[in-house]
Structure formats: C-alpha cells, structure tokens
Amino acid sequence: MYMESRLDNLPLKDRREILTSYRNLLRSSAGILQWADVRQIRKAIELSMQKSGFERHASGKLAIVHSLEVGRITVEEVGLGKTSLICALLYEIVRQSGASIDEIREEFGDQEANILDGLIKVFNLYQTNASIQSENFRKLLLTFAQDVRVILILLADRLHTMRSLGSYSREAQQTISSEVSYLYAPMAHRLGLYTIKSEMEDLVMKFTDREMYSFIAKKLNETKRARDKYIKAFIEPIKKELETHDLKFDIKGRTKTIHSIHNKMKKQKVEFEQVYDLFAIRVIIDSELKNEKADCWKVYSVVADKYQPNPRRMRDWLSVPKSNGYESLHTTVLGPEKKWVEVQIRSKRMDEIAERGLAAHWKYKGVKGDRGLDLWLENIRDVLENPELNAIDFIDDFKLNLYDEEVFIFTPKGDLIRLPKGATVLDFAFDIHSEVGKKCSGAKVNNKNVSIKHVLQNGDHVEILTTSTQVPKQDWLSVVITSRAKTKLKQALREIQYKESEIGRETLVRRLKNWKIDINDQLIGQLVKHFKYKSVHDFFRDIAIEKIDVVAIKEFIQSQTRKDNERDQAESAQTIRSAENFISPPVEEADSTDGEVLLIDKSLTNVDYKLARCCNPIFGDDIFGFVAVSGGIRIHRANCPNAPDMLKKYSYRIVKAQWTGEASGNYLTAVKVVGEDDIGIVSNISQIISKELKIKMRAITVESHEGLFEGTVSVFVNNNQILNTLIKKIKAVRGVLSVSRIDGIDR
Incomplete structure (x- = not known):
C-alpha cells in the first residue's frame, strides 16, 4: 500500500508519530464507521500524504500528523461523522493547493467538496492579513453560517493549534490567542461545546496571562486534597439516599476551570482563598427518555432534603432548554461547614449534549429537535447579508449574541420567542418584524401598558402596540440589545438621515446661489473641516434640521475669499529666489524618548x-x-x-x-499589597524598598478594613528583574497575603 511504502522512508520518530495518531483516530471513530467508510478515510489519508510530501505544519509537526489529530478531535470531541472527518483530513492539502476542490468532488462527493470550499474561503481571508474589523470579517462569518460543519471543523483545528501553541513564536501566540478568545471560544459556547470552550479559554489565559494562570493552577493543586475530602463528605449522604430510590446514577465533583475561577476573582474582587465555589457536583442519571425529567426532579428532591437550597440560584433548563440544546437542572445548596455548593442534575443524554453540543443532537433522532440554533444561524445570515451594515458595528453586535443568557417570551397567540437576557419591548418588536419595530410605541406586558424601554422577564406575555406616526429615533440604539434589532434600527436611521442630508444639500445650494456663490467639492471639504464634522452627510443633515445657520457658512466663505486674495498679493510681491543660491533651512531633530x-x-x-x-x-x-x-x-x-x-x-x-542594549533610566511602576493589618508590617515593606533594595519610592497608600490592609506602592525601577525581586521580597514579609503588579497608574 502507498501509505506503508511512504512511511518506510521516514525517520523512526516521525513514523511512530504518524502511526500513533492514525491508530488513535481509528479507535475514536470505530463506533461511527463502516468498513466502506474506513476505506474512504484511508484514501483521504493516502491522498494527503501523497500531495503534502510530508511537509511541516506551522506548529512544527508533520502536516499529516496535524490533520490526523484534527480528524480525531472532530470525531471524538466534537462528535461529527464520516463526511466531516474526511474534510478535516483533506483540509491541509487543499489549503496548500495540493488538491483542487474539483478533485475532491470527483474523489469523495459534493458534500465534502462544499465543506472544504467553505474552509478554503476562510483560509484565504486570513491570508490577506487584513484587520478582523474589515469587511473580510463579515465574509468569514457568512461562510461560517452557510454550513455549521465549517465552524465545527475550524473549532477542532483551532483547538489542536492551541494545544501545540508552545512551539509557536511569542508574537504568533498572542495573535492566535486573541483570535480564539474573541471569536472561537464564544462560538464554541454558542454551539454548546462547553468542554472545548473551557479548554480554549484556559489555554488562552496560559499564553496571555501566564503568571496568573500558573498561580491559580498551583493553588488548585495545593488545595486538591482538602477539596476531594470535602466533595466526598458532601456526596456520601446523597449517594446513600439515591440508592434507596432504585435510580441508576453517577455522581462526581468537577473542579471549575482556571479561567472561570479568575473571572470570579475579578468580578467579586476577591483573592483565590475567598472564591467559595471552586467546584460543582454533577449527578448524571441513566434514565429512559420518557422518565428523564421526572427522575431529575426526584434527584433534586433528595438533594434539597439533605441540604438547604438557595431559591435565588435555581436554574430550570429542563422545562425550556437553552437555544443551543443545553438541558440541566441547577441548584445551589448549603453544604457541610456552611459552604455553598452548586449541584447540576441531568440525564446521560443531556450530559452528552452539554459536553458535545450541537453534534450530539444528531445521535438522538427520536428527540424533538430544538430550532433555536437554526433560528440563530438564520438571524446571523440575515444580518450579514445587509450590504449597508458597517463591519465594526457588526462585531460588537455579533458578540452580544454569543455569550447570551436567555429569557422566554410569549406572543398573544401563545408562540414562544427566545431573546437574550436584558432584552426590551423594542427588541421583541424588531424580532417580530422590522416594520413592527419601526412603528413600535409601547406594549402590553401581562395586560399592563409599558414603554419601549421595559426589560422583559421570563414567561412574560407581550402584545406590541404601534402607531402610524411613530418613526425610529437615535436614542433607541441605547434601548435595544440584540444584533437583529440594532442592525434593522441602524438601517432605518441611515435612511432617515440620508433623506435629511439631501434636503440639507439642496437648501445650501439654493441659498448660496441667491448670494451668487458657486459651490464645489473643495469648498464642501473646507466647510466640513471648519465646522468639525466627521462626514459630509452629517454636515448637510445638520443644515436640514437647522443646527447650522447658513448665514455662518456664508460668512466663513467670504472670510476665506479675503484671505486667499491677500495671500495671492503677498506672493506676487515676493522676489523669486535663484535655485543655485537656495540654502535648505536646518531641520529640527524629532523629540524622541531614549x-x-x-x-x-x-x-x-x-x-x-x-x-x-x-x-x-x-x-x-x-x-x-x-x-x-x-x-x-x-x-x-x-x-x-x-x-x-x-x-x-x-x-x-x-x-x-x-x-535593546542595557537598561537606563527609571521606570515608574506600582504593586498592590494585601496582608494582615499588624503593627509594623507597612514599616517592614518600606525598609525593604528603601534600605535593602535601595529603590526610589514615589508614594505609598494604605487602607485597612476588618483586619486586612490593602496598599499601593509606586516605585521607580531600572527593569522588570528588579521589580520581580521586589515582589518576591515583599511576599516573604510575614503577614503579607498577596503582591501583584498594577497595570495602569497615574504618572
């Protein structure tokens, strides 16, 4: 066979790596492939090896190894099937122009060719090196929205890239991490791929905030034994009680991700030790489809009997699942030692969907489908295909719908509408139809009249009120939060502003003609600059609404005409200098900084x-x-x-x-110190700075509260090594709990 003959020519290390990846792929896909499928997969691998000539991927690995690993992730972790696996294996060679889309169509079929065509379009957009804020970003997302498998394969590719990011340059690490953080991790979240989303976020943090990542990882490792002991004590009584109810179940504790713990520290403004919910307990029941919900509520009853639940932290995604298919029952209870513990209750089917998202739905064909994701993709296409949409505005709106929490609203006919948490009456109106949104004057929510700004709650019954005289207003943009509403509203406002701009232009031309003043593009440019407008349209619009007095425009034009006449007279009076005698004036040196x-x-x-x-x-x-x-x-x-x-x-x-060179000069920086409020601790810190390290101190401020102090120390240092030494020295002071560098400080 071609595959074996080519492998014989490779170094032993590369040969072993390829064979290991290949066996892992076959093991992962054993349950979804027939023998005919395996032949197709093998053909894809051999084609890839034949065309690539064993080239290296950007990570340093052989391109075929990267393809095999991406293929394994596509099947094992994303949950896709044969078609997507073939596309993942062929992506590298098509990307390197080793094979054309037509060749793929002839060898494997239309579906594979169409998905690869989408993947290559995305790759070509990246090759332009254009800012993600450019119009290319719209094309990128439009490609995503055409076939969701394009997104899923790219997520698998990006996940493998993140796992091998240590072999990339520092610059590439920052660029790839940033892109994964703002696009791919939120996309994985929106598609229900929580495991992939969480790993991506942790890896991004590892390469962008390595110090904090290592700190939390070390703390988690140090507290693992105590945490395991507590989880065991919490689980034991629940386990015994559930066994008496003849339920098949699995119960375990799951430590939260480093990224989520860091977010809690920032959001709650606390140290690691003060984050109480470092883990969650998960109860997974093996139940028939018809009994799932009833059994989940049985488990909830047992948990609530053993531990006091917090009614404010109850989340029921059994009755109405999230739009990405997530189903689960969450509650927070008061466990041993008076600690709050989150408990998640779900069936095996629900757990698989929670971990593997969209792809897991296809496995359970007997379950009624949830159109939430389809509606979201349709909405994305609708927004992207609007030719007047500004790409920069779109990105901000698009992100709103990635990490959304949802509320469920009923129409007068009883239909259920999903909206992001925080959506208003106006969002609801635009979700029904753009014309309804434009004419919206308020609504009846649960039979009570409310304004367009009213924020909707779960279970509200809403009837939109419209009036023929209503027109969209600029301040409505601060009322709506959904990308659909923002897009339709901006489009309507632009139409109104364009009409006003045309009226303003006609008004100006008419008035200037009466004063016998000719208007041209150069003069319009001068007027826009003088009156400090960003665009010509804004300038003309303000003339139409009488925000600018046309008389002021006339006076400016007349003053400019006088200045031009005076300058022309002065230039004609000057003596023309000879080019031979001309001496270039000295050029002043630019004011640079070290x-x-x-x-x-x-x-x-x-x-x-x-x-x-x-x-x-x-x-x-x-x-x-x-x-x-x-x-x-x-x-x-x-x-x-x-x-x-x-x-x-x-x-x-x-x-x-x-x-470059050696450090010179003093750089202002600052550190935050938190510790026990003991006598002399601040004095000890000052001694280390001024006497032991002989560092010039600019300022020190200290505040104490409930036995703890928090201080900010501003110092001048030559380089970051001295700063790191200072931080280590202060950390060693008895009573100091934490020391960290502060980003922004006043100079």
Missing part, C-alpha cells in the same frame, strides 16, 4: 514613542508598539489589559518592538 533602549519595527526610523499609561511597561517586559492616531508610537506590554482589543480591532497598527 531611542537607544528600544528597537521599533525595522522599517521605521526616527520614531517618537511613549510608554502607554494603561500598562506602564518597563525595561525587560514583553512589548509591542501601537501607532497612535495623534502620531508616534505607544509602547504596550504584551499582556496589557487592552492588548486583545487592539489586536482584534487595529491589528494593522501593531508594530514589533523590543528592548
């Missing part, structure tokens, strides 16, 4: 730069440059809080930067 310690992108010279205040980089930090609107470069730390947003929105303004 250029010898910083090397900015090789293609740039004599560049003025400043250190960004949002993250205060110091010598030795991983950094990058950002081209400011006002000119010059702003230097940011690689893990600056604003870095993901800048990479996402303005990647074309990012330039490479690195420290």
